[in-house]
Amino acid sequence: MRYLNRLAVLLFFPAALSAQQASHTTSGEAGASRISMNAKIADQLAGLPLKCLDQPFPYKTGVVFTDSSLLTAPVNYHPAFYGCFDWHSSVHGHWMLVRLLKMFPDMEKAGLIRTKLAEHLSAANINTELKLFSSKDNKSFERIYGWSWLLQLQRELLTWNDPLGKELSQNIQPLATLFSKSYIDFLGKIMYPIRVGEHTNLAFGLCLAWDYAQTTNDTALRDAIRKTALRFYAADKNAPVSWEPGGYDFLSPSLEEADLMRRILPEKEYRSWLYAFLPGLFKSPITILQPGQVKDRSDGKLVHLDGLNLSRAWCLEAIARHGGKNQVAIQALADKHLATSFHQVASGDYMGEHWLASFAVYLLTAEKQ
Numbered sequence: 001m002r003y004l005n006r007l008a009v010l011l012f013f014p015a016a017l018s019a020q021q022a023s024h025t026t027s028g029e030a031g032a033s034r035i036s037m038n039a040k041i042a043d044q045l046a047g048l049p050l051k052c053l054d055q056p057f058p059y060k061t062g063v064v065f066t067d068s069s070l071l072t073a074p075v076n077y078h079p080a081f082y083g084c085f086d087w088h089s090s091v092h093g094h095w096m097l098v099r100l101l102k103m104f105p106d107m108e109k110a111g112l113i114r115t116k117l118a119e120h121l122s123a124a125n126i127n128t129e130l131k132l133f134s135s136k137d138n139k140s141f142e143r144i145y146g147w148s149w150l151l152q153l154q155r156e157l158l159t160w161n162d163p164l165g166k167e168l169s170q171n172i173q174p175l176a177t178l179f180s181k182s183y184i185d186f187l188g189k190i191m192y193p194i195r196v197g198e199h200t201n202l203a204f205g206l207c208l209a210w211d212y213a214q215t216t217n218d219t220a221l222r223d224a225i226r227k228t229a230l231r232f233y234a235a236d237k238n239a240p241v242s243w244e245p246g247g248y249d250f251l252s253p254s255l256e257e258a259d260l261m262r263r264i265l266p267e268k269e270y271r272s273w274l275y276a277f278l279p280g281l282f283k284s285p286i287t288i289l290q291p292g293q294v295k296d297r298s299d300g301k302l303v304h305l306d307g308l309n310l311s312r313a314w315c316l317e318a319i320a321r322h323g324g325k326n327q328v329a330i331q332a333l334a335d336k337h338l339a340t341s342f343h344q345v346a347s348g349d350y351m352g353e354h355w356l357a358s359f360a361v362y363l364l365t366a367e368k369q
Contacts (some may be wrong), residue, residue: 003040003274004216006291017242018199018277021027021177030101031293036105038289039104039106039107039202040107040108042100042103042104042107043107043108043109043355044098044346045100045345045357045360045361046096046100046107046109047109047354048093048345048346048356049084049094049096049097049353049354049357049358050097050109050112050113050116051115051199051284051353052068052083052084052085052090052093052350052354053083053084053090053093053094053352054083054116055083055084056073056082056083057074057086058085058350059074059082059086059321060086061086061089062086062141062142063077063138063141063179064101064137064141066137076167077128077132078090078128078132079120079124079125079129080120080121080122080125080126080128080129081094081129084354084355085123085350085354085355086145087141088142088145088146088149088199089354089355089358091146091149091150091153092149092153092358092362093291093354093355093357093358094117094120094121094153094362095152095153095156095288095358096147096357096358096362097113097116097117098117098153098165099156099361099365100113100156100361101113101114101117102156102159102165103159103160103163103365106306114164115256117164117168118164118167118168121171121172122171123169123170123171123190126171126174126175127174127242129175129216130141130174130175130178133178133179133182134178139180140181140186143182143186143198143200143202144194144200144201144202144205144249145199145201145204145353146199146203146206147179147182147183147209148204148205148207148208148209149178149208150172150175150176150179151176151180151208151209151212152170152176152208152211152212153172154169154172154173154176154212154216155211155212155215155216157169157172158215158216159215160346167317172351176212177352180209180212180213180218181221183209183224183225184220184221184224187224187227187228188224189227191203191229192232193232193233193362195253195257196246196251196253197244197245197246197248197249197250197251197304197308198248198249198250198251198252198304201251201256202228202232203229203233203253203256203257203259203310204251204256204259204260205258206225206228206229206260207256207260207263209221209225210222210260210263210264211263212224213225218290223349225264229260229261229264230264232361233257233260233261234261234273236273236277236280237276237277237302238276239253239254239255239257239277239278239319240254241278241280241288241289242288244289244309245305246303247301247302247305248302248307249292249304249305249308250304250306250307250308250359251308251311251312252289252308252311252315253306253314254277254278254289254314255278255289255311255315255316255319256311256315257277258274258277258278258315258319259314259315259318259319261273261274261277262274262315262318262319264286267322271322271324274319274322278319281319281323281326281330281333282323282324282326284329286326286329286330286333287331289312289316289333290336291312291336291337291340291341292305292306292308292309293305293340294338294341294344295345297347297349298349298351299351300351303344303349303351303352303356305341305344305357306341306347306352306356307341307355307356308339308340309337309338309340309341310338310341310356310359310360310362310363311359311363312334312337313334313335313337313363314334314362314366315361316331316333316337317331317333317334317363317366318366320334321368341356342360343345344356345357345360
C-alpha cells in the first residue's frame with residue numbers, strides 16, 4: 001500500500017508536476033514516501049471507471065461476426081463489460097474498483113461502487129459473457145490481455161473478505177475457469193513468444209495469470225506458465241532495449257519479460273538472469289529505457305505511451321528490489337516514468353481516461369514479490 005502514498009501529490013498538483021516533485025522523500029528504504037494516502041484520493045480515481053462503466057459508445061469490438069445475431073449493441077452480448085470503450089478496459093476498470101474498495105471500504109463512492117459491481121457482475125450477465133467465449137469463432141477473443149485481466153479481477157474478488165466479494169467471485173468463476181483451461185491449451189500450442197508492446201504481449205499476460213494461479217492454487221495453470229516461461233525466456237540475454245519504445249506501446253517487451261521471470265526463478269538465479277538480460281540497468285548512469293513522450297492524447301494509440309510509462313514503473317520498482325548496488329538508481333528511473341505520465345491519468349480526454357487509472361492503481365498498489 002505504500003506506493004499509493006504518492007498519489008496525493010500527483011493528483012492534487014498535476015499542473016506543477018515535475019520529476020523532482022514526484023520523486024520519493026526517502027527514509028531508509030528506497031522508494032518510501034512520507035506522503036499519506038486517503039479515501040478522498042481513492043474516490044478521485046474511482047470516478048474515472050465509474051464514469052464509463054455504463055457508457056456504451058464509442059465502443060471498439062473485436063468479436064467475430066459469423067451471423068447477424070451479434071449485430072446489436074454491445075450491452076446485449078457483453079452485459080457485464082460493455083462500457084469503457086472495449087471489453088478489456090471495462091474488465092480492469094471493475095478490477096480497479098474492487099481493489100480500491102477493499103483498501104478503503106468507507107470511501108465516499110463505496111455505495112455506488114458496490115451497486116455497480118452487483119449490477120454488472122451478476123450470474124446472468126457472466127453466463128451471457130461465457131456463451132460468447134465458448135463459441136468456436138470467438139474462443140480466442142481477448143486473448144491474451146482480456147483473459148489475464150479477468151483472472152486478475154477474480155483474484156481480487158477471491159481475496160475480498162466481504163459477502164459481495166464472495167457472491168461475485170462465485171459468479172465469475174466459470175469464466176475464470178474457462179480462461180485457465182484456454183490458457184493451458186494455448187500455451188501447449190504456441191511455438192514462439194509474442195514480444196510486442198500491446199495487448200498480445202505474452203509475458204505481461206502470464207504475470208497476471210501466474211498471480212491468479214498462485215492465489216487459487218491452480219497447479220495446472222501455474223505449471224504451464226512456468227514451463228512456457230523457461231522455454232521462451234530462460235536463455236535470453238542482452239534485450240534489444242534500444243528498439244523500445246514502439247510508437248503504440250503501453251507495455252515494455254523487455255521489462256514485462258523481466259517481471260515475469262522474477263516470479264518464475266529463485267532469487268539467486270533471477271539476479272544472474274537479470275544482469276545478463278538487462279545489463280544497462282546495472283551501469284551508472286542508466287541511459288536505457290527513458291520515459292516515452294506523448295504529443296497527442298486525443299489519439300487512442302499515441303496515448304498508449306502514458307500507459308507504457310506507468311507499466312514500466314511497476315516493472316522497474318520490482319526489479320529495483322533485486323538491483324543490488326543499483327537499487328536506488330533503478331528506483332529513480334521508475335519514479336521518472338511515474339512523474340512523466342501520472343498527471344495525465346485524468347487528462348480530460350476519453351482515449352486515456354477510460355483505462356489509464358487502472359494502470360495507475362496497479363502500479364501504486366503493487367505487492368512485493
